[in-house]
Amino acid sequence: MSDQLHNRILTELESLVLIDPHSHINPHDPASHNLADIMGYHYYTELAHSAGLPRELIEEPGLDPKEKVGRLVTKLDDLENTAQLSWLMEMADVFFDFTDEAITADNWESLYDTASEKMSHPDWEDQVLKLSRIEQVFLTNDFDDPLEGFDTNRYIPCLRTDDLVFHLVKQETRDRFSNATGLEISDSSSLKKGIGTLFEHFVSHGARACAISLPPSFSPKEVSENSVDPVIQNMLAGKELSADETNSLSCFVFWTLAQMCAEYQLPFDLMIGVNRRVYEEGVFQGQDLYDKRTSLIQYKELFNAFPQVTFPVSVLSQTSNQELVSYSWIFPNIVANGHWWYSNIPAYIELDCRSRLQAIPKTKQIGYYSDMYKLEFGYPKFAMYKRILANVLATDFVIGQKWSEQRAIDLGKLILRGNVETIFPAK
């Protein structure tokens, strides 16, 4: 009976057409062309490498896509237990009618060929979105992205700002900044003005969020123009900045971004807790990890200073989830956002989903985003989440609290879609 209840709720959730509020889709080339586009996703390359496949074999220059898949397939058996591989199997089933128990040396080539054939259809992108029941996908755009040549109603621009906050000391970043804004950075004032130009550009092209990923140690503070100006001069003079100077500059840019979010009424997605390049010999995008010793208390000054800015917060460490629950429960401007990266496995999603539903106002939580690089991943990732959500709704609400099924379904739909619309409103 509980199984049937779960299935009825799940069916309702699955009927919903979604907006995916965070991805890394390239809007000029959103869907895959062959299985290598899917299996080249870092979740597979890094796991295959972790299981023993040398990086050189995976990232060999000029490697033929089919050969690459063949090499990765040799390690898939070692990964058969992982949630990540279950996504691959679900994609193979749903998109390519592949129903074997596993992808092996014996069957991968025919799967590869079937996939290539299907993906070559001119409406493949539309087919994928339709099957996935996703109608809009938020992007992760470089600050100097021209945002042209794609349908910004389907692919929603988001201003990603890691480079501005953490890599402005690189000449290359400043060159990109000048090209994008038409402004040379000469001091804090021109820097601020240029950032304003970026926001203007993004908002005029339909951007619905500013976003950044942050290391566990980061603790934003307001920095005055007077104190950052000498740092900027040192940077422009080519001097190496001290750790304090670098941090001042980062804080200044970060704080300016928050001010612009206030001015342009953009939510500011904070993705907190990643250390970059921890495993330096790892595969592309498979080098980052984290230090769980981080706290949202580090953002106290920010959250108090910008009550008018909505901060959808993602945390990388599952041990940060309770803080996210508590801070979202207290601060009107904090929203709990999705299940990010290393926390995006069922064992953690289930606990985190339950705790959020039990203690955060229902309007202040965004159930899930795909974080995908290719469109095909939207299906299995959201499917995983919906199954967990349906289970929590059935168990904690319908059975545990005698809610009607419809009421539980409505809650699920709000978490899955309604809140995305209200928290990231179209202008």
Add this chain to the structure above:
Amino acid sequence: MSDQLHNRILTELESLVLIDPHSHINPHDPASHNLADIMGYHYYTELAHSAGLPRELIEEPGLDPKEKVGRLVTKLDDLENTAQLSWLMEMADVFFDFTDEAITADNWESLYDTASEKMSHPDWEDQVLKLSRIEQVFLTNDFDDPLEGFDTNRYIPCLRTDDLVFHLVKQETRDRFSNATGLEISDSSSLKKGIGTLFEHFVSHGARACAISLPPSFSPKEVSENSVDPVIQNMLAGKELSADETNSLSCFVFWTLAQMCAEYQLPFDLMIGVNRRVYEEGVFQGQDLYDKRTSLIQYKELFNAFPQVTFPVSVLSQTSNQELVSYSWIFPNIVANGHWWYSNIPAYIELDCRSRLQAIPKTKQIGYYSDMYKLEFGYPKFAMYKRILANVLATDFVIGQKWSEQRAIDLGKLILRGNVETIFPAK
């Protein structure tokens, strides 16, 4: 079958009359007079505020109670998913026969009126306690509370010491101290003597615990009289104390409290991990949060120095629960105490309850306290806990380990009541 087992165990647990070992009840006015007394609880005001209700509307000076409830009701739908709202619905049902699915613009006034009518009965307090099956309630008394004018057999005094440890630098605190003790603080010796006077007063009025809440960074150390005396002189001279001096003074007072607990044989409730006023624009009592980066290792010196003092420990961060389990397993003088505040939601209680039952001697854990400000909350809060406990007893003990039902029920009753009596003995 498992459901029936759970229900049989729950029925037995529900039959028990309880002692609530921690609350904020005002013994001179313990029960509510209207729905605003209930919905004014910070759990509702802060969640309504978090969901978008301006603080000014909630805390408008001179606001009529009914109007206040009407304003809060506008946000209840946004909170319908929360455990906190489930308490409200359970109170409305149990106390006021309110069986609608939700409290809405259309039905709240009649609920308000029914509640006011019922609460106006002279025996309302007794009715609530009887329905809640609670016979004694521990209080949280200011150190200068005269402890007069109420039944100290029903309402058990507890000496709350935050002000002494953390706010002695305020002239107001020292004035209250002088008034309560008849002693001026002139040095460490008079300070100690005064604290002894407070203990004498509390114990003679039936106090059964000393209690304090502590910030995540606090790490108590023994401080000699010689080293604290100059700090006290600076304080009395009106000088601003350095962070080190302030900490020395806090440690000295804290250590003195532990010494007095030893002398007067009072348990010392430690409620570890709260940062006050993190969200400064929040509603009353809705401003505090925490930094999960705290450890019980910070109390190593204390736990070793006072083997004769029982320390019932509560932790605010759920990530501290395992430390609490392990430290209670090793130190004879540590007791795991309840499920505090941000950890007091079913998803966390369940995991924490299971881990405690699996690894701490059964005599060293206090299942639950209400932390309530008004008597009506005892019912739904304990009810929530009992349902979880019954489930853990059924699953982990009767089914998982083939215990008899009676044995599991006896364990539950010990956790719920027996241990409160032995850990906080009446003198």
Add this chain to the structure above:
Amino acid sequence: MSDQLHNRILTELESLVLIDPHSHINPHDPASHNLADIMGYHYYTELAHSAGLPRELIEEPGLDPKEKVGRLVTKLDDLENTAQLSWLMEMADVFFDFTDEAITADNWESLYDTASEKMSHPDWEDQVLKLSRIEQVFLTNDFDDPLEGFDTNRYIPCLRTDDLVFHLVKQETRDRFSNATGLEISDSSSLKKGIGTLFEHFVSHGARACAISLPPSFSPKEVSENSVDPVIQNMLAGKELSADETNSLSCFVFWTLAQMCAEYQLPFDLMIGVNRRVYEEGVFQGQDLYDKRTSLIQYKELFNAFPQVTFPVSVLSQTSNQELVSYSWIFPNIVANGHWWYSNIPAYIELDCRSRLQAIPKTKQIGYYSDMYKLEFGYPKFAMYKRILANVLATDFVIGQKWSEQRAIDLGKLILRGNVETIFPAK
């Protein structure tokens, strides 16, 4: 149906003969001689002490074993809820046909006598291993263990190195080092050479791992011979080393161990997170606790520097489990190893087991080790784990992902045994 599925999987897992990859067995006296050998295990003495039994009664010099058991029995009722006591009851049942609900003042003597009788059989060791379905047991050998006089095919030597890394400043340690290696430590070079001699000795006697337990604050770094040589000179001159010097020396020895593990192709077991002697008045081996504020990021330099060394990592704090999952997912040379000590209770094992199976390649996780001091504990500890594993396999894989039962069973067997063989290969 789910129960039957669970039981079928469990039966298959139970049929497997295991290798226990970490224990503290004394190979010259592996099994117990009386119930005091079992109940003298620190899990019982420390819990009985925690429940109120004075250390002096437990550790009275010259105490008769039977009298000791009698004293501990007085506290067993207080521990009846604990996982640790469930192990005792399971041993009593399986080995001594004791089927009473509890060990009490009335029945313990006959249990004691039965146990003594059974244990006196010359083949008791073999009986225990056979009943436990364990054929090989890894040891924890002091660095100066001669490794002679026992069957190194049944009891696998492992080089335990805590003393070398953290206690080389003690003259006693250096004397043992000289005796074992025939080398006096005069500088970094002779120290390194001696460590090489120890590895030579251990590997030639069948050692299959090097192992160490580490405090939460430890963060290994490469230290040059030039910078450690003055520290060694100070140590040899009897000067007290500064904290920095002590740490340099520890890091140098630790790094040398990793180099030798590379050279001798030994996995290096890291058991991360224990603070020794936190409760100084505790019973033997019942004094250690931890500080959860630790991170695997502290080992970044190590994991990058030794890609050719396998690091089976155990974490003491359950809040470190997700880091372990994520680091094992990314670093090819990290393996998640067992459920250690304070994390070795069902509530935590279940969550940790699920998360590992969902995100770490199946070849890179070792399900369980006993950590036992006496052979009899292998049975109940592995039994506890197998029940949890069978449940996770049934729920998450067979039911949740429609795996065949056989496929789930194969995964379980790999985790339980197969990986032990491949990760710790016999030479």
